[in-house]
Amino acid sequence: MKDSELTGSELRRAFRLAFDRLEENRDTVNALNVFPVPDGDTGTNMSLTLRSGIERCPDGEGPSAGEVAYELAQGAFFGARGNSGVILSQFFKGFSDALQGRETCSAADLTQALDMARVAAYGAVGSPKEGTMLTVIRRAAEAAAEIAGDADTTTVFETAFGASCIALKNTPEQLPVLKEAGVVDSGGLGVVVILGGTLEALAPDRYEEARASAGLDSIVDTSMASLGGAGQSQEQAGSDLSLEQVRQRCEEMGRSTVVVGDSLNVRVHVHMEDPGAAISYGVALGTVSSVKIENMDEQNVEWAAGHSGPAPSVGAPITVVAVAAGRGLAELFMESGCGHVIEGGQTMNPSVQQIMEGVEHAGAEHTIFLPNNKNIVLTAQQVAANDPTIHVVPTRSVPQGVAALLAYNPISTVEENMAAMEGVLPEVTTIEITQAVRDTSVDGVAVSLGDYIALLDDKLVLTARSAEDALRESIGMAGVDSSSILTIYRGSDADPGAAEASAEALEAATPGLQVDRLYGGQPHYHYLASIE
Structure with missing residues (x-):
């Protein structure tokens, strides 16, 4: 074996450190999401996706580089969640395909792996946009290819990392929405952190030199300053936990809920069909540790049992599975x-594995699947x-x-249903009311932390003094x-009296208007509304 070639264990160690660094920077990556809505979970989705890959990787000194890459890709595939997670999982699929059958990973293998990862990542998106994590992946692969034949594996990683930093810095020049907000792309930062972690595992000194040369700290600090320092550190994110809020959310997800602790640490016991939803919720709040999962329900009773009709019998021709929170x-x-509802939505994007289990x-x-969230569509399509x-x-909304x-x-038939169901989507106008989680400016609308904001078909259109004002004005x-x-659809945070008063005012303002009121119980979004 040549000195520059990586063994399977060395490759695993490199990506293990990459995961550790991504987890440490998860909140920063989350904070750089442009939209000020409470679904800025790019860092969380990428971290959970990579975690699934690392956990599946064979340990020890025995596995080949090809075996490690394959298991990493398989784990990332099943753990992929959110658009960023799906793209990352496809990155690892391309990386794995290049190393298939390889005992070790040479510099030439690594260069090819990065290029095939680029191709697979772009292939995951129907209409790729430059100025995103795809651009960062592409520039890293192109830079590695430019030194092909003249470098060892460490130098390939070093070159790819340096190029990714430059690409990240330039993302605001490629996407106007990033330039308006004054930030770099959040998914791109996630890619930079991963590539930096692999280099750091192989050559810590060279990683520090490359990081300083690229000015990575300055790039991130400038973006964070544009957000008014809105990104919380891991410690800060877990320093104001509300026991009552955590208890209420867990009670919505499952049964036999016990929540104890304080504003710094919370311990949760909950019975539920799908433990992934609870884990995702915990990760969104802070660091999750000491996870223990036991199968206490061999009958596999559905989460929604007791308040809905029976699930369709096995072998039924067609059913519908949907994602919903609340x-x-x-x-x-x-x-x-619906034959089944998967708990998920904003801040809790289900993984590929969770979707597969829900369908099963x-x-x-045949199953017709309704993602009901723009950040779940790509996962479902995978x-x-x-x-x-x-x-x-x-479906991009509830x-x-x-x-x-x-x-x-x-x-x-499936074909007839797909045509009918897709055909009604353009007829629906969707309104979402929530509170801003950061200062920013989007589409010319200046937003401050805590403002009530309205999104009209995914476009941020206004801020208001109250959720009800935002609802009425956006309608x-x-x-x-x-x-x-x-x-x-009234959310869990909306006041029932205020919601009813708003509905009555809308009816009075437009005689003959039909206003249906439903309790959705969705977290984070005070109101969802549809106009047909």
């Missing part, structure tokens, strides 16, 4: 014909790409999901008349 929304989807639980020959019995209707489900006919902006159907 007991009210879960009940709504089950009562409207529904037990039909599942469907590997299973021809799964069909994704790309209101779109409800409309699609109402168009579903269990006696029609007025969207436009309703006597022929419109307005549905308001």
Whole structure:
């Protein structure tokens, strides 16, 4: 073996340190999300995806480089969540394909692996945008290719890392939304951290030199300053925990909930069908440790049992599986014909594995899947790409999901249902009301931490003094008349009296307008609304 070649154990150690560094910087990556909504979880999604890969990697001195890369890619695939996680999992798939059958990883192998990772990452996105993590991946691979034949593996990683830092710095010049907010791309920073971690594992001194030469600290500090220092450190994120809020959220997810602790440390015991949702929620709050999972329900009773109809029998021709957060929304989807509801949504994007398990639980020959969140669509499509019995209707919001489900006919064919369900999506206008989690400026709208904000079909359109003001003003902006159907889904944080008063005011302002009020119970978003 040549000195410059990496063994399987060395490759695993490099990516293990990359994961550690990504976890340490998770909150910073999260903070750099441009939109000030409480789903800035790029760092969390990338970290959980890479964690799944690392946990599957064979340990010890025996495995080959190809075996380590394969298991890393397999674990990342099943653990992928969110758009950034799916792209990262495809990065590792390409990396693994290049090392298939390799006992060790040479510099030439590594260069090819980075290039195939680039191709696979771009292939994961239907319409790739430059100025994102894809650009950072591409520039790292291109820089490595430029020194092919003249470098060892450490130098390849060093070159790729340096190029990724420069690419990250330039992302605001490629995406206007980043330039307006004054930040670099969050997913791009995640890629930089991963490549830096691999270099640090092989040559700590050279990593520090490359980091200083690229000015990485300055790049990150400048972005954080543009956000007013809105990114919390891991310690800060866990220093103001609300026991009551954690208890309420866990009670919505499962049964037999016990929550004890203080504002710094919380211990949770909860019975639930899918432990992944609870773990994801914990990671969103801070550092998770001492996780213990036991199968206490061999009957595999569905999370929504007791308030919905029975799941379809195994072998049913077609069923629908949807993603939703909040007991009210879960009940709504089950009562409207879903075979299963996966707990998830904002801040809790389900993984590929969780989606596969939900589909399996529904037990039909064909499954129509409703992601109901723009950051879950890509994950669902990755599942469907590997299973021809799964069909994704790309619903980007809960209101779109409800409309699609109402168009579903269990006696029609899959093709007929897909056409009908996708056909109603353009007819739905979606409004989302939440509170800003950071200072920023998006599409010319200046936002301060704590402002109530309204999103109209994913576009941030206004800020307001209250959630109800934001709801009324955004509905007025969207436009309703006597022929419109307005549905308001009240979240867990919204006041019932204020919600009813807003609905009555809307009815009074537009005689003949149909206003339906439903309790969604969704966290983070005070109101969801649809106009049809």
